[in-house]
Amino acid sequence: MNEHHPRRHKNLIDSFKDAISGFVLAFVQERNLHIQMFAAIIVIAFSLIIHVSVVGLMIVFLLIGGVISLELINTAIERLVDLITQNQHPLAKAAKDTAAAAVWWFSVIAVTIYVIIVWNTLMD
Numbered sequence: 001m002n003e004h005h006p007r008r009h010k011n012l013i014d015s016f017k018d019a020i021s022g023f024v025l026a027f028v029q030e031r032n033l034h035i036q037m038f039a040a041i042i043v044i045a046f047s048l049i050i051h052v053s054v055v056g057l058m059i060v061f062l063l064i065g066g067v068i069s070l071e072l073i074n075t076a077i078e079r080l081v082d083l084i085t086q087n088q089h090p091l092a093k094a095a096k097d098t099a100a101a102a103v104w105w106f107s108v109i110a111v112t113i114y115v116i117i118v119w120n121t122l123m124d
């Protein structure tokens with residue numbers, strides 16, 4: 001049991017390092033991620049200023065986490081497609097555009113829910 005413990009611990013740290021470096025790489029390369037991170041800071045600050053409820057804040061964090069996670073998966077799919085082919089291909093286009101649509105769908109829902117949260121807070 002004990003002999004496995006240091007290895008598990010190391011793997012956990014390595015996974016964490018890989019995840020951080022993946023995020024940094026995507027952040028450096030993806031302009032969308034800059035915009036989303038900037039928007040996230042504004043949204044959190046504004047939510048605190050207007051005193052959004054604790055549950056409201058938790059939903060805000062979930063929405064931000066969802067948008068950023070989907071953007072990272074979208075970036076991963078873009079890289080995989082570019083790795084598979086540098087040529088124009090309808091399936092490459094379909095893969096990239098579908099991944100982009102996933103981010104778009106979640107973002108539209110996230111904005112809609114945030115508008116409802118703000119409206120509800122200000123009308124309280």
Ligand SMILES: Nc1ncnc2c1ncn2[C@@H]1O[C@H](COP(=O)(O)OP(=O)(O)OP(=O)(O)O)[C@@H](O)[C@H]1O
Pocket residue numbers: 030031032074078085086087088089090092093096097100
């Ligand atoms: N190999 C390909 N074959 C066909 N169409 C492609 C291919 N690569 C990209 N495209 C098309 O060009 C668009 C732009 O591709 P690109 O890889 O530059 O993504 P992007 O617009 O930079 O995405 P994001 O803005 O999310 O970073 C894609 O959404 C897709 O419609």
